[in-house]
Amino acid sequence: MPRWPWIVGVLVVGTGAGWFATKPTPLPASALDGITGDAERGAITFAAAGCASCHNAPDGPLDVLAGGKSFTSDFGTFIAPNISSDPVHGVGGWTDLELASAIMRGVSPDGAHYYPAFPYTSYIKADVQDIADLIAHMRTLPADTTPSQPHDLGFPFNIRASLGVWKALYLRDDWVMDAPTPELERGRMLVEALGHCAECHTPRNALGGLDRSAWMTGAPNPSGDGRIPDISPAGLTWSAQDIAEYLNSGFTPTFDSAGGTMADVIRHTSQLSDADRMAIAAYLKVLP
Amino acid sequence: MRRTTPFVVALCLSATALLAQDLTEEQDRALTARQAHMGLYGFYLTPLGQMAQDRIPYDADVAAAAANNLAAMAAIDQSAFWVEGTDSSLERSRARAEIWTDPDGYLEVKQGMADATAALALVAGDGLDALKAAFGPVGQSCSACHQPYRAPAN
Numbered sequence: 001m002p003r004w005p006w007i008v009g010v011l012v013v014g015t016g017a018g019w020f021a022t023k024p025t026p027l028p029a030s031a032l033d034g035i036t037g038d039a040e041r042g043a044i045t046f047a048a049a050g051c052a053s054c055h056n057a058p059d060g061p062l063d064v065l066a067g068g069k070s071f072t073s074d075f076g077t078f079i080a081p082n083i084s085s086d087p088v089h090g091v092g093g094w095t096d097l098e099l100a101s102a103i104m105r106g107v108s109p110d111g112a113h114y115y116p117a118f119p120y121t122s123y124i125k126a127d128v129q130d131i132a133d134l135i136a137h138m139r140t141l142p143a144d145t146t147p148s149q150p151h152d153l154g155f156p157f158n159i160r161a162s163l164g165v166w167k168a169l170y171l172r173d174d175w176v177m178d179a180p181t182p183e184l185e186r187g188r189m190l191v192e193a194l195g196h197c198a199e200c201h202t203p204r205n206a207l208g209g210l211d212r213s214a215w216m217t218g219a220p221n222p223s224g225d226g227r228i229p230d231i232s233p234a235g236l237t238w239s240a241q242d243i244a245e246y247l248n249s250g251f252t253p254t255f256d257s258a259g260g261t262m263a264d265v266i267r268h269t270s271q272l273s274d275a276d277r278m279a280i281a282a283y284l285k286v287l288p
Numbered sequence: 289m290r291r292t293t294p295f296v297v298a299l300c301l302s303a304t305a306l307l308a309q310d311l312t313e314e315q316d317r318a319l320t321a322r323q324a325h326m327g328l329y330g331f332y333l334t335p336l337g338q339m340a341q342d343r344i345p346y347d348a349d350v351a352a353a354a355a356n357n358l359a360a361m362a363a364i365d366q367s368a369f370w371v372e373g374t375d376s377s378l379e380r381s382r383a384r385a386e387i388w389t390d391p392d393g394y395l396e397v398k399q400g401m402a403d404a405t406a407a408l409a410l411v412a413g414d415g416l417d418a419l420k421a422a423f424g425p426v427g428q429s430c431s432a433c434h435q436p437y438r439a440p441a442n
Contacts, residue, residue, distance in 0.1 A: 225376060226440025245341050249427045255333035257427060259434025266431065 022164025024113050026101035027128075035132045037096065042137025045130045047271040048194040049123070051138075053264040054080045057146065062267065065090070066144035071117060072223045075208065076153030078117040086143035099135045100128065106167065113163035115151065116170075116208065122196035124173045130194065170209035177215075177287065187283030190276060195269075200228045200261070216287055223261075232287045243281035244274065315374050319381060322369035325361065332358040333426070336408070339416065340423040352413035358426075359409035362402045376439040384437045394437055401429040 046052070052062040058069050067082040084090035091099060098109040106113060106120035114120065123131070156162055175192060179185040191197045202210045203219040218230035229235060238246070242253045247269035250258040258266050269277060311319070332354045338344045339351060375385045387394045404425040411418040 221440050224439075226382075226442055228440065249337075249341070249424070250431050251333070251337055251427055255330045255337045257430035257434055259431065259438040260440050263431040263435035 024107040026107040037132035037136030039136040039140050042133035045134040046137050047268045050268045055083050063141050066146040075157040078151045079149040081148035084144040089145050100131050113160045119196035119199045125193035183279050183282050187279035190280050191283045240281035244277040247277045315371050318371040340420045346416040348413040355409040355412035359405040362405040382439045387437050397433040404429040
């Protein structure tokens, strides 16, 4: 009996420490000091990050980020929120810092964790300048008044606080690959950070963390049948030019064409410069 | 009797499920034919695409012939390809069930390809710039069908 208060005390302190260690951590308040977003450059970041692939309305235009697309997963169904410039239903009322914290840390303005269906796990590696440009661009896009829908997740995944533990395990800002040349550095920024290619092309463990030892080697399709292909050199023997052409036109070297979610991706990569598409290809060609 | 009935029912159901992978001749022929048709699209797209991507020199005769064939193939009625029971639940097939549940949507994108390839056939012999301009919409028409109606490879 006399032991109980001691155990309860340990539990309280332990839980408190656990909560503290895994509580949402936004960007520091000074993160955007001295940085001004450039909306024109942000349009390129917007295409590179493929924001509209998830956040446009189903079958809607790419510049209206009304949300509403649903994404099934092992954890439940996620529904992309409205991130248009509408101040009530979108994110038009958020500060730049709040938006940057959402994108780069997965933390909402009211201090809650976002689910990593939102690939802040990749965007954490982006340059703050790129994200400031992206935000400036998003503010120029149309407002839409469609209300965001709640996700449909089972227990325990519906408890956002549990994401703190997940983030402590899997939210990492270090690069997977070395980038010894400027082209590889740009390619790495486009593939590992903005383009978040690994989110689909890299397999995950049981808790949904990316398996970095199997980087870009393909994975089960998270939302249905078939597999997302291996795009490491072992699985993809195309030349760098072949890869760049595919990202431009959607045509493979034998003139089959992209389908499924990759067709959505190519709607965005086709807006990049030839140099950016070649940088992506260069990065993929030097993967182990 | 009471005990054996569920067993017999289960046996019949599993036998049906096994048979479902065994295609009828009609299903087999439709699958083979439509996959060959898709392969021929790729065959005629290749010289056109390689010219559009500056990988081989432009040749007006080759381009015109390939584009005419492509347009002819895209224009024909293809409804006999889509025999029931040949969707991507089969190992051999990547045709999504939506082709059968949304035939109007499928026919619309199929017409989109017929239109884009007809437009390409009109200009493919008129020089590389004309070819390039008309080739882009053809590529978009491929994706417009593959995105909703083709499943990823296994």
